[in-house]
Amino acid sequence: MTNIKTAPYGSWQSPISSDLIVSESVKLSDIVLDGDDIYWIEMRPSEGGRNIIVRCTSDGQRADITPPDFNSRTRVHEYGGRSFAVDQADVYFSNFSDQRIYRQQPNGVPSAITTDKSLYFADIIVDRLHPGLICVCEDHSGQGAEPENRLIRIDLAEGGETSDPQLTVLAWGSDFYASPCLSPDGSQLAWLSWNHPNMPWDGTELWIGTIGQDGTLSKSEKVAGGRDESIFQPQWSPDGTLYFVSDRTGWWNLYRRRQNEIKPILEMEAEFGMPQWLFGMSTYAFESAQRLICTYTQHGRSQLAQIDVATDRLDTIETPYTGIAYLRASPGCAVFVGGSATEPTAIVKLDTDTHSLEILRRSSRNEIDRGYISIPRTIEFPTTRAQTSHAFFYPPQNKNYQAPAGDRPPLIVISHGGPTAAATDSLNPAIQYWTSRGIAVLDVNYGGSTGYGRAYRQRLYGEWGVVDTNDCVNGAKYTIETFGIDPDRLIIRGSSAGGYTTLCALVFHDVFKAGASYYGVSDLEALAQETHKFEARYLDQLVGPYPERKDLYIARSPIHHGQDLSCPVIFFQGLEDKVVPPDQAERMVDILRDKKLPVAYVAFEKEQHGFRMAQNIKRSLDAELYFYSRIFGFQLADEIEPVEIENL
Numbered sequence: 001m002t003n004i005k006t007a008p009y010g011s012w013q014s015p016i017s018s019d020l021i022v023s024e025s026v027k028l029s030d031i032v033l034d035g036d037d038i039y040w041i042e043m044r045p046s047e048g049g050r051n052i053i054v055r056c057t058s059d060g061q062r063a064d065i066t067p068p069d070f071n072s073r074t075r076v077h078e079y080g081g082r083s084f085a086v087d088q089a090d091v092y093f094s095n096f097s098d099q100r101i102y103r104q105q106p107n108g109v110p111s112a113i114t115t116d117k118s119l120y121f122a123d124i125i126v127d128r129l130h131p132g133l134i135c136v137c138e139d140h141s142g143q144g145a146e147p148e149n150r151l152i153r154i155d156l157a158e159g160g161e162t163s164d165p166q167l168t169v170l171a172w173g174s175d176f177y178a179s180p181c182l183s184p185d186g187s188q189l190a191w192l193s194w195n196h197p198n199m200p201w202d203g204t205e206l207w208i209g210t211i212g213q214d215g216t217l218s219k220s221e222k223v224a225g226g227r228d229e230s231i232f233q234p235q236w237s238p239d240g241t242l243y244f245v246s247d248r249t250g251w252w253n254l255y256r257r258r259q260n261e262i263k264p265i266l267e268m269e270a271e272f273g274m275p276q277w278l279f280g281m282s283t284y285a286f287e288s289a290q291r292l293i294c295t296y297t298q299h300g301r302s303q304l305a306q307i308d309v310a311t312d313r314l315d316t317i318e319t320p321y322t323g324i325a326y327l328r329a330s331p332g333c334a335v336f337v338g339g340s341a342t343e344p345t346a347i348v349k350l351d352t353d354t355h356s357l358e359i360l361r362r363s364s365r366n367e368i369d370r371g372y373i374s375i376p377r378t379i380e381f382p383t384t385r386a387q388t389s390h391a392f393f394y395p396p397q398n399k400n401y402q403a404p405a406g407d408r409p410p411l412i413v414i415s416h417g418g419p420t421a422a423a424t425d426s427l428n429p430a431i432q433y434w435t436s437r438g439i440a441v442l443d444v445n446y447g448g449s450t451g452y453g454r455a456y457r458q459r460l461y462g463e464w465g466v467v468d469t470n471d472c473v474n475g476a477k478y479t480i481e482t483f484g485i486d487p488d489r490l491i492i493r494g495s496s497a498g499g500y501t502t503l504c505a506l507v508f509h510d511v512f513k514a515g516a517s518y519y520g521v522s523d524l525e526a527l528a529q530e531t532h533k534f535e536a537r538y539l540d541q542l543v544g545p546y547p548e549r550k551d552l553y554i555a556r557s558p559i560h561h562g563q564d565l566s567c568p569v570i571f572f573q574g575l576e577d578k579v580v581p582p583d584q585a586e587r588m589v590d591i592l593r594d595k596k597l598p599v600a601y602v603a604f605e606k607e608q609h610g611f612r613m614a615q616n617i618k619r620s621l622d623a624e625l626y627f628y629s630r631i632f633g634f635q636l637a638d639e640i641e642p643v644e645i646e647n648l
Contacts, residue, residue: 005401009409009438009486010629012401013637016372016436018618021429022046024365028337028347030280031326034086038335038360039065040326040347041072041083049612053084053091056347056360070110071096074279076122076138076149077176077534078579078609082280085133087126092133094121101133101154113154113165116141123178123279129186130215131156134170136177136279146533151177151191153215170217171207176200176534178279183236187211190234190242192225197537197545200276201420201450201457203227206234206244223257230454232273233282237309238289245273245283250454254284254294254307265312270296270303274325275420275450285329287352293317293334295324297451300378300390301425304336306352317355321348323426335360339426341375364429371399374435376425376443381478383447387459389471390452392425393479394434394441403438410489410632413476413512414443415501417494419460419468419542422449433621437637439628442479446471446501464542465524465556469504473511488513489632493624495519496580496609503558503588507565514631516624518572519609522584523560524553531579559584562591568598570627570643572620574607598648600627 027043036058043051051073053065066072073096074080084093091104092113099120102110113133114121118141125134133154140147155166171177174193178200181190189211194204209220224246225231232245232252242257243265252273254265272294274281284294292307302324304317321338323345328335334352339345347360374397383389396409403409412434416423423443431441445451446468448460459467472492479485492512494502499520506515521527528539528546544552554560569592573585582603592599602623604616611617623643629636630645 003400006404007401007438007637008407008634009396009403010632010634011637012396012398012436012438014372014398014433014436016368016429016432017638018433018621020366020368021433021621022614022618025429026363028345028361028363029278029326030082030084031282031328031335031337031347032084032086033328033330033335034089037086037089038347038349039084039086039091040337040361042361043612045612045614045617051083051096053093054361060360062361065091065104066093067109070102074120074122075099076120076136076279078532079277079534080122081278082123085124085126087128092124092126094124101135103156113156114167115165119167120147123180125180125182127153127182127186127211127215130211130213132215134180134182134189136180137167146536148172149174149176149533151180155215168216171209171220174205178204178276179234181234181236182211183240183242184238185240188236189217190236190244192231192234197540198227199420199535199538199541200232201230202541203229204231206231208242223260224255224262230273232276233284235284235286237286237292243284243292247273247454252454254292265307265309266314268296269453270298271451271453272296275418277418277421281325282327283325285327285334287329287334288331291352293327293329293350293352295327295336297422300392300422300445300451304350317350319348319350319357321426323424339424341425341427342370342373344427344429368427368429368432369399371397372436373397373427373432374441378425379478379482381475383474384467384470387447389447389475390445390449391475392423392443392445393483394431394443395483396435396438396440398436398438401438408484408486408489409438409440410491410628411440411442411476411479411485413472413490413492413505414441415446415468415472415492415494415498415505416443416449417496417498419446419448419464419497419501420450420457421497422451430621433625437625440479440483440485442475444472444475446475461541462544464539465500465504465508468501469508472501472505473509476511491515491628493518497521499580500524500558503569504556506567506569507558507561510566513567514628515567515569516572516627517569517585517588518611518620519574519577519580520571520585521580522558522588524557525550526584527580528553530581535579559587559591562588562595565591565595565597568592568627568631568645568648570600570624570645571602572611572623573601573603574609574611575603575605576607577609579609593646596647598631598645600643600645602643
């Protein structure tokens, strides 16, 4: 029988260390199918956050395609995505250091196709009929002006290291473009576009045009979408029918366009779409002309299904996965990134006939004993305006420990980024890092999160810093009453937009006793003036037009209300962050210094928006734990490098 030790919450010894989290761990994304071969991206913290294209052959043999001096990552929209394409084993990818497109043939070295380093490329597809690439191009050659976005074609018959390629503009005039896709016969191109102040989940337009024999585009027409309708992932079926996802009913559902008529495939209170922060996101694919494989989200969890396109009947496919993304399909199989509450995310191959599953690659080689894994509970809790919000609650869990009688656990409330994003219940070792040490976690899907319909997503419009903050506060209060949480040890943490929510909760409410901001926004006005093009007008929707509503920007910026801050905070910041510049954190640190409140500031060189390097991910987790142990006075079970805490 296991000897259960008694120790205070926060002091439990856990095998889920920061070393385990970063060692032998990768982030998986961007699946591409090429015949029987499967390709994907691995972001490896152990290699400085480098993105590597990996190929898996039909016999299960895996190999890195990207040489050590290359990094398949694009900076279009700053967040990137879909940085490579494959055609008959030829790989085309955007290289991070110079943003040029390279061609890599089997067993060969990459050769540059484009030459101009001021042009960034993403959403690359191959046009076989007119040999070339079609992609989104972001032109940064203008001095001091916003980059210009276009849909372009790159002629593969030209270009290389010694000559400039032929670049032909296919579509222009809109602020943004995404999702180019060719019809099976190569005669038509579909794509998405949108304009400021919309984000792609607000309103997009779906266009189609005819590809001429010379590869140029003509007869372009808008067929769906607008300022108040979000279109996601246009795709042609094998028989040449155009499919797409639209939220025109309030939910992202599947539609088809046939003979100029648009009809829903089925209408459900479910989300078949996702917020398009990244290029190349995919929630459905055609296994054949008769069968479509898809994933949708209900109540914060993903479900896999198949649709008979003749009858539009949907049948669920039972899998252990509750988080599914990057779905692709070919005859007889579907491939996706899947995660569950107990297993790390993985590249999973589904036999579409037998529904058997094969794991091609796990995101971590480290096995975590289930005795240390906290299984999240899906909860709904009351919030302001007589509304209900959603969260995942993770109780403390460690098979070797129990708390002393009467002891109540601390709680970390997580406010996710975006803010148009969502928390999922897929196994996240960084959450288990806390729960296995005796600290409960509440991962909040506040109003504004995706996965619950357009109306829920738009709760945040004009109310950022209010609705999200109230939901985090009310979620924390709910857990105190429902799960016996210690009200004197309430913590809130978040990154980016979640860092903003964190700081708002600490400044405008007196509920949390400590906080952690990872590259969080503290000054909305500075963000509106300094951020990159993709998000340059995002705040128009979330707060109000600037400068017309400058008053709101000041009223909701924690930087202007430092006098109301009364608890310790630790800040983490990448010094090369272009989305939320370092001064946003540094000015908040100065406020706490001046108020003589405990404060710590951990800055990382060569890190951008989001930490990608193993040593920095490890350091930030351990530093955060050390900070809480000093603030709340619990003994750490492990040796952790101290972090300097001022005013303590």
